[in-house]
Amino acid sequence: MxxxxxxxxxxxxxxxxxxxxxxxxxxxxxxxxxxxxxxxxxxxxxxxxxxxxxxxxxxxxxxxxxxxxxxxxxxxxxxxxxxxxxxxxxxxxxxEPRNHFALDESAAHTVLVAGGIGITPLLCMARRLKGQGRSFEMLYFARERKGAAFLEELQALGMPLHLHFDSEAGGPPDLRALLAQRQPDTGTHHYACGPTPMLDAFEKFCAELGHANAHVERFTPVEVKAADDARSNYTVELKRSGRFIEITPEKSLLDTLLDAGIQMDHSCCEGVCGSCETRVLEGIPDHRDSVLSPKEKASNKVMMVCVSGCKSERLVLDI
The missing domain is CATH 2.40.30.10 (Translation factors)
Structure with a gap:
């Protein structure tokens, strides 16, 4: 914790x-x-x-x-x-700070894509990349110029900065065309943060264009249904506590743990903030969060207990 x-x-x-x-x-x-x-x-x-x-x-x-x-x-x-x-x-x-949207500072080139208040983590990234003398650029979208936070600070960084304001351009940006200006390059990393429609389009276009290193941070969850092989009833062993708890369909894993008196960090209860990240020692989680990458989910080393379930009869957690 x-x-x-x-x-x-x-x-x-x-x-x-x-x-x-x-x-x-x-x-x-x-x-x-x-x-x-x-x-x-x-x-x-x-x-x-x-x-x-x-x-x-x-x-x-x-x-x-x-x-x-x-x-x-x-x-x-x-x-x-x-x-x-x-x-x-x-x-x-x-x-204390947590990071599920980490910047790869060794990337040959970095493209930062911000929508509205999604600028906040990307501003921090831009400052770091500028200080390290790395190659990077930013695309910043907002409905109106007066709603674009930190604009003066971004312009002062002196980086390649593409601004798009819907009210001035007469409509939303052509994100696919902007991303298509850059040829697929395994050394380039793309990062995006902003509203859900923008992030959904970003992931779709990066996949279509061959931009393999695409990273997103979401403010609202993506609905992930339970897997076909997810269990409705299973046993959770709390390794450090030495307790065994039965999970039923009536309550989420997090709520069941809280009702059993287990102190758990939690915040959004939607699988987007990462507060409830818990180490998995044994068993197969059914990941339903919007935080972990596909690679992290496949490793089954951690899970977000607020929304995720289980595919095995028993799950052993480091609690």
């Missing part, structure tokens, strides 16, 4: 229409745990919700974490609470 940290809100800053950045500093001063580009942290909000947000500040910084938060019109209480309830000086519990 990750360790929670005690921080306070140092600065709230307007970044774009409906978007603010939150600068978090440690209550006791000193340094925060190091993080890598693509990382995110959980914020334990005043209304009791726990929400994950990507870190946008330079990964070399140890004195603060900065997240960008869009006020979502369909907010279930997370982004609305950040915008309406957080105040400068307010204490807040946060998690």
């Amino acid at each position: 990750s360790t929670n940290l005690q921080a306070f809100v140092h600065t709230l800053r307007f970044e774009a229409q409906d978007t603010i950045s939150v600068d978090l500093r440690p209550v006791a001063g000193g340094e925060l745990p190091a993080f890598t580009p693509g990382s995110h942290i959980d914020l334990h909000l005043p209304n009791g919700l726990v929400r994950s947000y990507s870190l946008s500040n330079p990964s070399e910084e140890r004195h603060r974490y900065v997240v960008g938060v869009l006020r979502d019109r369909a907010s279930r209480g997370g982004s609305r609470c950040v915008h309406e309830s957080l105040r400068v000086g307010m204490p807040i519990t946060i998690s």
Whole structure:
């Protein structure tokens, strides 16, 4: 389980229409745990919700974490609470950084594709690549220029930057054509973060065009149905606790563990944040998350217990 940290809100800053950045500093001063580009942290909000947000500040910084938060019109209480309830000086519990969207700094070339608030992890990546003198470029899409957060900071980096604003261009970008400008190259890595339709198109076009190293981070889950060979009833052995728990169709694996008094990190309960990642010692999970790559799922070394199930009679977890 990750360790929670005690921080306070140092600065709230307007970044774009409906978007603010939150600068978090440690209550006791000193340094925060190091993080890598693509990382995110959980914020334990005043209304009791726990929400994950990507870190946008330079990964070399140890004195603060900065997240960008869009006020979502369909907010279930997370982004609305950040915008309406957080105040400068307010204490807040946060998690240590986690990274399921890691940047390959050895890539010959990197293409960053951002849609709206999806710019936050990619801004951190751009800063790192610029500092390392690596070859990279960015495609940044937004409905309107006034809604494009961190635009001045991106332009100041002096990188190849393709901007597209629907309101000025008369419609959405031709993502396939933009990706097709680059020939398939095993040394090039593509990263995308943004709304679900953009990410679905990104994955589809990268596959069609032969861009093998395509990485995405999602804010909302992809619906993954249970596998045909997934079991409705199975036994979970908690190796460190020495306990055996029966899982039935009435409750998710996570809810069953929580009801049994097992302390588990969790946040989204939708398989997108990675908070509940758990090491698998034996058995075959039925992966239904939107975090792990196909390769990671095939290895069956970890699973997201909030949404995933099991294909074997018994599952042994490192709990």
